[in-house]
Amino acid sequence: MSAETFDVRYPTGAHGHGSDAMNKDPDYSAAYLVLTTDNPELAGHSLVFTIGRGNDLQCASVEALAQMVIGETVEGLVDRLGDIGRNLVRDSQIRWLGPEKGIPHMAAGCIINALWDIVCKVEGKPLWQVLSGLSPEQLVDLIDFRHISDALSPEEALALFQKAQPLRQEREAQLLSDGLPAYTTTPGWLGYNDETMVRLAREAVADGFRFIKLKVGGSLENDRHRIKLMRETVGPDITLAVDANQVWDVPEAIAWIKGLEDDLIHWVEEPTSPDDIVGHKAIQDAIAPIRVATGEHVHNRIMVKQFLQLGAISFLQIDATRVAGVNENIAMIAMAAKFGVPVCPHAGGVGLCEMVQHLAMFDAVAVTGHHSSRVVEFVDHLHEHFVHPTVVDKGRYRAPLSAGAGAEMKPQSIKDYSYPSGKAWK
Amino acid sequence: MSAETFDVRYPTGAHGHGSDAMNKDPDYSAAYLVLTTDNPELAGHSLVFTIGRGNDLQCASVEALAQMVIGETVEGLVDRLGDIGRNLVRDSQIRWLGPEKGIPHMAAGCIINALWDIVCKVEGKPLWQVLSGLSPEQLVDLIDFRHISDALSPEEALALFQKAQPLRQEREAQLLSDGLPAYTTTPGWLGYNDETMVRLAREAVADGFRFIKLKVGGSLENDRHRIKLMRETVGPDITLAVDANQVWDVPEAIAWIKGLEDDLIHWVEEPTSPDDIVGHKAIQDAIAPIRVATGEHVHNRIMVKQFLQLGAISFLQIDATRVAGVNENIAMIAMAAKFGVPVCPHAGGVGLCEMVQHLAMFDAVAVTGHHSSRVVEFVDHLHEHFVHPTVVDKGRYRAPLSAGAGAEMKPQSIKDYSYPSGKAWK
Numbered sequence: 103m104s105a106e107t108f109d110v111r112y113p114t115g116a117h118g119h120g121s122d123a124m125n126k127d128p129d130y131s132a133a134y135l136v137l138t139t140d141n142p143e144l145a146g147h148s149l150v151f152t153i154g155r156g157n158d159l160q161c162a163s164v165e166a167l168a169q170m171v172i173g174e175t176v177e178g179l180v181d182r183l184g185d186i187g188r189n190l191v192r193d194s195q196i197r198w199l200g201p202e203k204g205i206p207h208m209a210a211g212c213i214i215n216a217l218w219d220i221v222c223k224v225e226g227k228p229l230w231q232v233l234s235g236l237s238p239e240q241l242v243d244l245i246d247f248r249h250i251s252d253a254l255s256p257e258e259a260l261a262l263f264q265k266a267q268p269l270r271q272e273r274e275a276q277l278l279s280d281g282l283p284a285y286t287t288t289p290g291w292l293g294y295n296d297e298t299m300v301r302l303a304r305e306a307v308a309d310g311f312r313f314i315k316l317k318v319g320g321s322l323e324n325d326r327h328r329i330k331l332m333r334e335t336v337g338p339d340i341t342l343a344v345d346a347n348q349v350w351d352v353p354e355a356i357a358w359i360k361g362l363e364d365d366l367i368h369w370v371e372e373p374t375s376p377d378d379i380v381g382h383k384a385i386q387d388a389i390a391p392i393r394v395a396t397g398e399h400v401h402n403r404i405m406v407k408q409f410l411q412l413g414a415i416s417f418l419q420i421d422a423t424r425v426a427g428v429n430e431n432i433a434m435i436a437m438a439a440k441f442g443v444p445v446c447p448h449a450g451g452v453g454l455c456e457m458v459q460h461l462a463m464f465d466a467v468a469v470t471g472h473h474s475s476r477v478v479e480f481v482d483h484l485h486e487h488f489v490h491p492t493v494v495d496k497g498r499y500r501a502p503l504s505a506g507a508g509a510e511m512k513p514q515s516i517k518d519y520s521y522p523s524g525k526a527w528k
Numbered sequence: 529m530s531a532e533t534f535d536v537r538y539p540t541g542a543h544g545h546g547s548d549a550m551n552k553d554p555d556y557s558a559a560y561l562v563l564t565t566d567n568p569e570l571a572g573h574s575l576v577f578t579i580g581r582g583n584d585l586q587c588a589s590v591e592a593l594a595q596m597v598i599g600e601t602v603e604g605l606v607d608r609l610g611d612i613g614r615n616l617v618r619d620s621q622i623r624w625l626g627p628e629k630g631i632p633h634m635a636a637g638c639i640i641n642a643l644w645d646i647v648c649k650v651e652g653k654p655l656w657q658v659l660s661g662l663s664p665e666q667l668v669d670l671i672d673f674r675h676i677s678d679a680l681s682p683e684e685a686l687a688l689f690q691k692a693q694p695l696r697q698e699r700e701a702q703l704l705s706d707g708l709p710a711y712t713t714t715p716g717w718l719g720y721n722d723e724t725m726v727r728l729a730r731e732a733v734a735d736g737f738r739f740i741k742l743k744v745g746g747s748l749e750n751d752r753h754r755i756k757l758m759r760e761t762v763g764p765d766i767t768l769a770v771d772a773n774q775v776w777d778v779p780e781a782i783a784w785i786k787g788l789e790d791d792l793i794h795w796v797e798e799p800t801s802p803d804d805i806v807g808h809k810a811i812q813d814a815i816a817p818i819r820v821a822t823g824e825h826v827h828n829r830i831m832v833k834q835f836l837q838l839g840a841i842s843f844l845q846i847d848a849t850r851v852a853g854v855n856e857n858i859a860m861i862a863m864a865a866k867f868g869v870p871v872c873p874h875a876g877g878v879g880l881c882e883m884v885q886h887l888a889m890f891d892a893v894a895v896t897g898h899h900s901s902r903v904v905e906f907v908d909h910l911h912e913h914f915v916h917p918t919v920v921d922k923g924r925y926r927a928p929l930s931a932g933a934g935a936e937m938k939p940q941s942i943k944d945y946s947y948p949s950g951k952a953w954k
Contacts, residue, residue: 125620154621156632159592163585194551195580201774201802201825204630206582249801252778252810348627352678375675376627377830379805380837384678399627404803411806 105168105213107161108134110511111154111521112452112484121293123319124347128153130452130484133160133209134516135168137216139176144223146216147510150208150423151451157521163209167196171213180221180236184243187214187429191246203401207426214427215457219507229428229507230277230463234270238263241468245433246403246426253407254437262439266468273467280472281498282462284480285313285343287450289332292317296331303335310496312340313477315371319346322361329364345371348399352381356388369395369417376400383414395419398448402426403433410441419448419479422457428507431461439470450481455492456508459499487515531594531639533587534560536937537580537947538878538910547719549745550773554579556878556910559586559635560942561594563642565602570649572642573936576634576849577877583947589635593622597639606647606662610669613640613855617672629827633852640853641883645933655854655933656703656889660696664689667894671859672829672852679833680863688865692894699893706898707924708888710906711739711769713876715758718743722757729761736922738766739903741797745772748787755790771797774825778807782814795821795843802826809840821845824874828852829859836867845874845905848883854933857887865896876907881918882934885925913941 115127132149139145150160170190174182190210191202199206222229233241241263242256289302306314316332318325325344332342344367350358355373370392374381376399386394397419400406409415418438420431438445447462449455455478462478470476478499485491489510493500502508518524541553558575565571576586596616600608616636617628625632648655659667667689668682715728732740742758744751751770758768770793776784781799796818800807802825812820823845826832835841844864846857864871873888875881881904888904896902904925911917915936919926928934944950 125624128621128624152621153624155619156589156592156622156625159585159589159631160625162588163582166582166585193581195554195578196582198551198554198579199582199586199631199634203803203827204632205585205625206631208625247777249774249777249804249807251780252807348675351673351675354677375830377629377828378675378834380834381675381678401629402803404801408804408806 103137103139103172103174105165105172106136106138107165108516109157109161109521110134110516110519111157111527112519113526114483115154121291122317122345122347123292123349125153131157132452132511133157133164133212134511135164135212135216137168137171137220139220141176144176144220146220148212148216148219148507149453149509149511150212151454160205160208163205164212167206167209168213171217174217176220176224179217181240183214183217183221183429184245186217187244187426188246190214191426202404202426207402208423211423211425211427211430214429215507215509218428219509222507223505226505228502228504229460230467230501233428233460233464234274234467238267241432244429245436246429249404250407250433250437253411254440258440259436262436263468266471269471270467273471276472277463277466277501281495281500282466283313283477284311284494284497284499285315285477286311286480286482287315288482289314290316292320299328300331300335303332307336307340310498312497313343313368314340315343315345317347318344319349322358326362329362341368342366343368343371343395346373348372348375350374352378352384355385359389359392365391367392369393371395371419372399377405379405379408379412379414382409383412386414386416393417395446397421398424400424403430403437406434407437410437410443416443417446418443419446420458420461421448422454422461428461435461435465435469444473444475446476447478449479450483452484453488453509453511455480455485456488456490459492459502460508462499463501487511529563529565529598529600531591531598532562532564533591534942535583535587535947536560536942536945537583537953538945539952540909541580547717548743548771548773549718549775551579557583558878558937559583559590559638560937561590561638561642563594563597563646565646567602570602570646572646574638574642574645574933575879575935575937576638577880586631586634589631590638593632593635594639597643600643602646602650605643607666609640609643609647609855610671612643613670613852614672616640617852628830628852633828634849637849637851637853637856640855641933641935644854645935648933649931652931654928654930655886656893656927659854659886659890660700660893664693667858670855671862672855675830676833676859676863679837680866684866685862688862689894692897695897696893699897702898703889703892703927707921707926708892709739709903710737710920710923710925711741711903712737712906712908713741713771714908715740716742718746725754726757726761729758733762733766736924738923739769739794740766741769741771741905743773744770745775748784752788755788767794768792769794769797769821772799774798774801776800778804778810781811785815785818791817793818795819797821797845798825803831805831805834805838805840808835809838812840812842819843821872823847824850826850829856829863832860833863836863836869841869843872844869845872846884846887847874848880848887854887861887861891861895870899870901872902873904875905876909878910879914879935879937881906881911882914882916885918885928886934888925889927913937
């Protein structure tokens with residue numbers, strides 16, 4: 103195999119898309135990897151999502167770490183992916199830079215995900231279906247149990263997957279028929295004025311969405327106003343959640359959320375630092391019946407373990423590119439299943455919907471099944487750049503049927519948005 | 529100002545120095561920064577310690593982030609360092625890669641520390657003395673209270689520094705007279721055979737050390753053997769601690785430490801993942817009276833906050849280059865003081881002794897004072913490459929009197945060990 107990376111950046115910052123209380127002007131970006139094989143028709147595509155500056159460093163880290171897998175072959179690859187994943191995060195010198203967090207950890211995830219893309223293309227199936235076709239033993243082998251065995255042992259994970267195995271066929275049929283419920287953040291960005299928010303919210307409901315998320319944390323008064331206006335716009339039957347993108351300290355979070363004076367809010371997302379497990383627990387206890395969600399910035403399975411052990415969150419929002427790839431997300435899905443916390447994936451950005459939908463669908467088929475607590479984020483940006491864009495219809499993700507793990511971008515998009523040479527940046 | 533970085537690596541991996549259960553063959557390395565000023569005689573030197581691969585990425589991150597400070601001037605710099613520190617970790621696009629952890633966070637620390645080096649050189653004083661000469665208000669302004677105010681408010685920090693202020697003069701005199709107690713890891717590396725260990729342990733005691741640390745976690749039988757042999761070698765009056773460098777899972781850590789059958793062990797360091805606050809708490813509760821120490825890989829003040837809130841550690845081992853520099857280490861020292869946990873800095877590597885000694889001395893003069901629980905790690909490697917190498921005499925760090933923050937390396941060393949062009953790598 104050989105590895106090539108591309109620094110792809112979309113100039114989204116100028117338009118207020120994706121703006122929130124923490125991230126003022128994100129340029130949605132991808133540290134994009136292509137792993138080529140001896141077969142010119144077969145390549146693994148993957149990406150790490152970033153929001154602009156530093157995307158070059160992320161590319162450099164992916165490219166350096168990818169040297170560890172260029173000796174890999176396609177034959178029997180699926181059964182080596184557990185070991186490859188463990189090796190990628192255990193290089194003893196690279197590990198010092200984390201351990202298991204940040205740039206090199208996301209790089210490991212990018213490489214693992216590109217290898218999964220190859221496996222899927224060889225099998226001619228979408229990732230969710232490949233994963234849902236693995237034996238419980240194969241799934242267990244994908245998990246790195248280091249530092250999580252006190253919360254989930256290999257035996258427990260095996261039992262969990264075995265229990266779901268007889269139900270897979272029925273669940274897959276339901277998935278193919280009904281898809282999975284999506285929620286939309288499209289109307290809720292902090293940079294939008296009232297008129298834009300109301301228009302987009304009406305469109306979202308007309309499109310079939312039953313769940314809308316608003317960004318909050320700029321000013322309490324403005325948040326109250328926007329939530330009230332949103333509620334008036336969409337009516338009582340639409341679920342509303344809010345997202346503070348980490349801007350509050352713990353006492354401030356508690357006071358602010360209570361100050362919103364709306365106990366119908368379904369969840370508060372990222373009320374404080376994603377590192378603050380103890381703080382999330384304090385917030386969750388104080389703001390009941392409103393519940394707490396986090397995950398998109400939670401950097402590995404060891405952090406997720408603790409959020410679950412302390413009962414600090416009610417919804418786990420896994421992200422396709424924050425952690426060490428599909429493998430570590432399977433570990434998280436399995437832990438969440440054991441602790442009874444629903445996985446409601448984070449998406450948006452660029453390519454995150456295309457990628458993370460597979461993990462939600464794997465969960466629905468081969469782990470926790472279909473249930474009313476799962477909802478998958480959807481943001482209607484930048485899908486046109488993907489070879490197989492996400493299909494959301496009547497507020498539901500449709501199960502993709504094309505082969506792959508979802509991240510493959512159109513060659514023209516890679517070219518046009520390459521930074522700083524692409525024509526979008528001239 | 530202008531910024532230049534150097535990828536400096538020492539080929540230590542080939543000799544077993546620095547070997548432990550997690551890190552088999554570290555090449556002690558420095559992502560080295562020089563911030564030059566308009567004055568050709570005045571430059572700020574700093575480094576991030578890494579152990580080899582990835583040092584190039586660390587350099588690239590330092591160089592990119594340093595662009596944020598090249599407009600800075602020397603005049604009045606000390607009073608802007610709080611804001612500069614906060615700005616360096618809050619660039620909204622870079623923050624996505626962490627947040628506040630890993631490569632960009634260590635890069636921020638490197639830049640902050642280089643600016644401190646400039647401040648020290650302008651004042652003609654060592655860092656510990658510059659910090660110990662700041663007013664309580666100036667110290668409070670250096671702390672980034674974001675996401676820690678539930679554990680330490682600005683008012684609490686101010687009271688803490690104010691309380692110590694009248695005692696500074698007396699404590700400084702004691703520091704200048706007695707230094708601070710060091711402990712040594714030099715005899716304890718896992719790669720050494722019995723003969724080497726015994727010889728180095730005898731030398732350490734003859735040199736005046738009263739505290740020795742052994743690496744453990746390879747095999748329980750071997751650990752028992754080495755601890756017994758070490759105890760026979762040094763006698764009952766020398767304090768022994770052990771360091772597992774994160775290799776255990778929580779249940780394994782508890783069983784292993786109990787299996788050492790030695791309740792006189794002063795602390796067990798890094799028994800499991802540095803991310804696992806809840807796990808450290810479980811271990812600490814299970815292995816009493818042996819206590820738990822960690823910190824060298826704890827990536828920011830928000831993690832330290834939780835270790836303290838949960839009572840998960842008995843000793844906090846701050847590191848000079850893991851976090852966002854002097855500023856974030858002051859936050860940690862202040863939090864530890866509030867929670868009554870002694871700060872026992874991690875050192876070794878390359879330049880860590882030279883840098884972190886200043887923070888321990890600041891703590892001893894301007895925060896918690898001189899007390900019997902403080903001990904500062906010392907490893908006798910690579911000091912010869914520094915312009916002002918650490919002086920440890922009769923087992924005690926002597927207070928450095930030369931101006932600077934400690935990290936300045938000799939130009940010839942930078943040249944000879946530059947990777948891959950230096951003659952050490954030819």
